[in-house]
Structures are given as structure tokens and as C-alpha cells.
Amino acid sequence: MSLLRVSGLTLTAGDGSEIVSNASLHIDHGEIVGVIGESGSGKSMTLKAIAGLLPGGIVSRGTIGYEKEELTTLSRAQYRKFRDRELGIVYQDPRASVNPVHTVGDFLTEALRVNRRMSRREAETRVHGICREVGLQDPEHQLRAYPYQFSGGMLQRVVIAAALVTEPRLILADEPTTALDVTRQAEVACLLRDQVRERGIGMMFITHDLELAGALCDRVYVMYRGRIVDEAPAERLVESTHPYTRALLRARPTMDRSRRRLETITDEVRAAIDAEVMGA
8 A cells, every 4th residue: 555645636726727637646655756847837736735735725626645544534633633643844945944043952842842742851862863863963062053053954954854853654855955055965865865765654755856856766757737747767767758758858957068058848849748738
């Protein structure tokens, strides 16, 4: 049985337009599944639907199954308990995830003390262990520091620690490396991969970086205009024959000096893709 199975997910805005259309995907235990596509393709909205964090006015149809539980039938209170118990979420900008006037220690222990009713000593003991696992080697000092005292890469490690500290079985990562430089991107990607493998949990990894998706993920879904149009094992993504996936692959930067500028997805290419994907 899959850890997560989304079937026929459709998200409709107040004006009747479809943000996501009939999307289906699944994530197994111990698997990293990538979702790639251009900005506005529906990647983050799909993640928010899974997390139960859709903006007001969005109507959701379809099913979201988590093992034997159907998430779309949960009340708000039940969904909050589900997020606390089963989900860890890592967003793109770590500074948007933390409270700048609280110490990192308070940020990391809050969920354990409030939701799990742990004592301060118990919570700090668990947090110290998680911090070392994610590469924060001096937690006694670092937990007393404030977010502004951390670099972007180190703060993202703090956010990953926060996502893991409640021992979830599913991580939802929404472009968690985009705000980092290339070296830190690689470090954070490897950290997430290692944690998924060691813990046997699942992860949905949203990115627009095809190279990163190919290196990190087990399988990849490709989204275009709210639809999942392609799926492939990550190592075979470059072999895809789908016109949109091929267009994305051609638009990647290369070391080929004969190419003076990056290729773009032209209107002619989009018309051909629409004809195949949308039935236009």
C-alpha cells in the first residue's frame, strides 16, 4: 500500500477557473517523488491540498488517501492533528518559517511541548539529537541563538530539523533549495535524501530544477497548466518523449558555448503541447 495516494484532484478558484485539473500521484514508503514544472503549473497548490492548507475560496474535489485514511473527509481540527502527527513541511524561504523574535530552541521545541505535552527537558533532549543529525554540531550554543544569526543554509537545516522533530512519515518540501547558493543547495538536498532513506519515510519534492530532480528523486511527475502530463523514473526523465518534458529539457542551461542563449518554450511549442495535453 502506498503511503500517499492522490486521485483526480481538481482545485477550482472562485471565478470557476481550474488551478489543478484531475491530478493523480502516489508516494511509497522510503520514496522521494519529484514534481516539476514552470511557475504557475500547480505544484505548490497540489502540496497545499495534501497538507490541508488551501487558501479560502478554493474548492477541492478528488481524493487524498494517506495509508487507510481519507484526508478530504477530515475536519479542520482533525487535519491539524494529522499535520502534527504525520507531516513535516519545508518551504522555500527558511526565514519565512521561523519567528524572528524567538530563539531557535524555542522554535524547535514548541511543537513537542505544546502538541506532544513533553517537558522542556524531554523536548530539548530530542531537539539536540535531531540538530546533530541535520548538521548543527553545536546545539547547546545554537539553540540559544536567534534566526538572524544564522546563514540561509544553516537556517534551512533548522527548518528541516523542525520538520523531522515530531517524527513524521511524510515530508512535503516546496522548493527547499531555491533560496540557497549552489553549494548549500547540494548540501540540503543530500541531507533530505539521507533522512528519507534512514527513516524510511516518504517525501514529495517540488522543484523547477530538472537536474536536481534527476539526481535526488526516485520518480518524477511533470505538471503543465494544472495537469500532470508526464511521469518517469528520475534516471530516465531525459529519455521522455512528451513534448512539454522535452521542451523543459531543452531549456536547461548547458556548458555548450555554441549556444549563445537559452532556448525558451515558444508560442508554437505551447500550441503543440496544448493540442496534445488539453485536447485543443
